[in-house]
Amino acid sequence: MPFSLSTKNELARVFPEGACCARAELAAIASLDGKWGKDGKLEVTSSNAAAARKVYTLLKKLYRTENQVAARKKRRLDKKNLYVVSAQGVQQLVDDPLAQPDTDALPSKRCCRRSFLRGAFLARGSATNPNRGYHLEFWTSSKREAERIVGCLESFGIAAGISTRKRGLVVYLKEGEKIAHLLSLMGAHRALLRFENVRIMKGMRGQVNRLVNCETANMDKTVQAAMKQVAQIRKIQEKIGLDKLPPKLRDLALLRLEHPYATFAELGELLTPRVTKSGVSYRMGRLAKIAEDLGEG
Numbered sequence: 001m002p003f004s005l006s007t008k009n010e011l012a013r014v015f016p017e018g019a020c021c022a023r024a025e026l027a028a029i030a031s032l033d034g035k036w037g038k039d040g041k042l043e044v045t046s047s048n049a050a051a052a053r054k055v056y057t058l059l060k061k062l063y064r065t066e067n068q069v070a071a072r073k074k075r076r077l078d079k080k081n082l083y084v085v086s087a088q089g090v091q092q093l094v095d096d097p098l099a100q101p102d103t104d105a106l107p108s109k110r111c112c113r114r115s116f117l118r119g120a121f122l123a124r125g126s127a128t129n130p131n132r133g134y135h136l137e138f139w140t141s142s143k144r145e146a147e148r149i150v151g152c153l154e155s156f157g158i159a160a161g162i163s164t165r166k167r168g169l170v171v172y173l174k175e176g177e178k179i180a181h182l183l184s185l186m187g188a189h190r191a192l193l194r195f196e197n198v199r200i201m202k203g204m205r206g207q208v209n210r211l212v213n214c215e216t217a218n219m220d221k222t223v224q225a226a227m228k229q230v231a232q233i234r235k236i237q238e239k240i241g242l243d244k245l246p247p248k249l250r251d252l253a254l255l256r257l258e259h260p261y262a263t264f265a266e267l268g269e270l271l272t273p274r275v276t277k278s279g280v281s282y283r284m285g286r287l288a289k290i291a292e293d294l295g296e297g
């Protein structure tokens with residue numbers, strides 16, 4: 001299941017304990033996805049069945065006395081379903097400044113702001129599958145709506161960006177750390193687990209890649225090989241003297257002693273006339289053979 005959908009489905013099943021929080025969540029959804037009629041009628045439209053069901057349940061629970069709640073399915077032109085929940089007589093919700101469209105009101109309590117974010121995500125959120133990258137966003141139709149969500153995120157220390165889209169604006173998070181923090185605040189624990197697993201796997205893979213590419217790992221091999229060559233050349237020097245070597249081998253032996261950490265390509269460049277990497281390798285092999293023939297000790 002796409003990460004966005006599974007996160008929404010999970011959040012649709014998270015019901016806050018406090019009535020204050022439940023009201024804040026419903027207000028967030030109503031303000032973003034709701035349409036208010038003149039007679040105090042509210043109509044919330046959602047493309048997510050679980051989210052619509054949650055709106056229905058919250059309306060019944062919170063304002064059960066006087067309202068009539070109805071839900072229906074609507075088929076869009078692209079054949080995707082839309083779910084419409086309508087309620088009448090929800091005067092309290094009508095009077096709630098948090099539930100107004102295009103408002104900048106935010107809940108004052110921290111518990112309620114967490115629920116507010118959950119509602120906003122259910123209404124307008126989407127998140128990229130973490131395997132493909134870290135991106136979470138809220139689509140909004142106005143600058144005020146966008147700034148309201150940014151303000152709420154900011155109250156938890158999460159700095160979000162805003163970018164303009166063809167239709168409206170997008171409040172986005174691009175850092176894994178921030179997205180994980182938000183998932184945790186909203187109470188999307190399974191989504192958080194999935195997200196963090198990917199982050200850990202990516203981190204481990206990154207570390208392995210770094211080790212493989214690490215210059216010091218290659219350097220170790222080069223240094224070890226060079227040390228061995230230097231030891232072989234010293235042995236020849238002690239036993240017979242480098243002057244007894246053919247000039248081509250003598251020059252390379254002296255050069256190696258002078259540049260113990262140079263690569264074969266670098267040594268080839270330093271020789272006159274220049275020698276290729278494989279030429280240096282061949283000559284080094286001959287030096288090793290001579291050293292070997294000189295025997296142990």
Ligand SMILES: [Zn+2]
Nearest residue numbers: 020021111112
């Ligand atoms: Zn609360």
